[in-house]
Amino acid sequence: MTLDPQTARYLEELRALTALDGPDPSIAEMREQVDAVFPVDRLELPQVRDLEVAGPGGPVPVRLYRPLPPEAGPLPLLVYLHGGGWVLGGIANTDDTCRALAHGAGCAVLNVGYRLAPEHPFPAAADDAWAVVSDAAARPGRYGARPGALAVGGDSAGGNLAAGCALTARDEGLALAHQLLVYPVTDTARDTPSWSEFGAGYGLDAASMARFMDLYVGGADPADPRLAPLRAPDLAGVAPATVITAECDILRDESEAYARRLAEEGVPVELRRFPGVVHSFFLMPELFDAGAEAQRYAVARLRAAFEDAIAREGTAA
Numbered sequence: 001m002t003l004d005p006q007t008a009r010y011l012e013e014l015r016a017l018t019a020l021d022g023p024d025p026s027i028a029e030m031r032e033q034v035d036a037v038f039p040v041d042r043l044e045l046p047q048v049r050d051l052e053v054a055g056p057g058g059p060v061p062v063r064l065y066r067p068l069p070p071e072a073g074p075l076p077l078l079v080y081l082h083g084g085g086w087v088l089g090g091i092a093n094t095d096d097t098c099r100a101l102a103h104g105a106g107c108a109v110l111n112v113g114y115r116l117a118p119e120h121p122f123p124a125a126a127d128d129a130w131a132v133v134s135d136a137a138a139r140p141g142r143y144g145a146r147p148g149a150l151a152v153g154g155d156s157a158g159g160n161l162a163a164g165c166a167l168t169a170r171d172e173g174l175a176l177a178h179q180l181l182v183y184p185v186t187d188t189a190r191d192t193p194s195w196s197e198f199g200a201g202y203g204l205d206a207a208s209m210a211r212f213m214d215l216y217v218g219g220a221d222p223a224d225p226r227l228a229p230l231r232a233p234d235l236a237g238v239a240p241a242t243v244i245t246a247e248c249d250i251l252r253d254e255s256e257a258y259a260r261r262l263a264e265e266g267v268p269v270e271l272r273r274f275p276g277v278v279h280s281f282f283l284m285p286e287l288f289d290a291g292a293e294a295q296r297y298a299v300a301r302l303r304a305a306f307e308d309a310i311a312r313e314g315t316a317a
Helices: 005-018 027-037 091-105 124-138 157-172 193-197 206-217 252-264 289-316
Strands: 047-055 058-066 075-081 108-112 145-155 178-182 241-248 269-278
Touching: 005 269, 047 124, 058 091, 058 124, 075 091, 075 124, 075 157, 075 289, 091 108, 091 145, 091 289, 108 124, 124 145, 124 157, 145 157, 145 289, 157 178, 178 289, 193 252, 241 252, 241 289, 252 269, 269 289
Parallel strands: 075 108, 075 145, 145 178, 178 241, 241 269
Antiparallel strands: 047 058, 058 108
């Protein structure tokens, strides 16, 4: 393993930014740090709207992005779920990524502000995510979305939520066009070689992730497939998938294990590992050339998936 020079530079800057004397930071302090890490320019789009979706715990805020004006007609739709260990982050932290995906893939994107732990442990985030996916499927006109061309995606904990939504969609008879899983959390065991090898000093520390996971899981069964999709007894029939991983990431092995299981159970899947980079590279194309490349790859995969879904819809009609 050789660190990409951009990765080495990023890790040095991150250590300086997050260096603290004294006790571990509180959740509130960590949320402030996350907000400070992502100051980027925003791509202007013809339509960006803040909306709400009725959820089991109250209204779920969402932000809708469209790369074309409403008069251009309905577009495929991606529901995107941010990372942050189910504890940090929000709509603002993936605003730039959602804009880029909308622009590149020519689709509408719904960026979901699901409830966070520890205030709202499992299944709050999973329930909110599914509420948005099911609403997008039931009321595509509200979002200027094309029926039958709905995908779900997310990074890290958001990838976990996206994988869980894909499982629920299969069980509920909802055919999703695709699932875009960017270094997703797929298990609760925390026992893979990558957890040990990259557990400290590579951006996402194992101790922090374990802390976040414990706050989110609470007293739930850690083998619940919506917490640990890798432990689902059956993955056959879930939406086709793209899995993106970073070589120097504690989540690498479980993400790649999930891709292998999807393939073994007949699900069309492409796995791509980006060498020499760390967790969060996908969200920072301005810092990582690999991040820009990964976003282009994701866009190409989404475009192809939506084209296939539209073609199938036309054949069925």
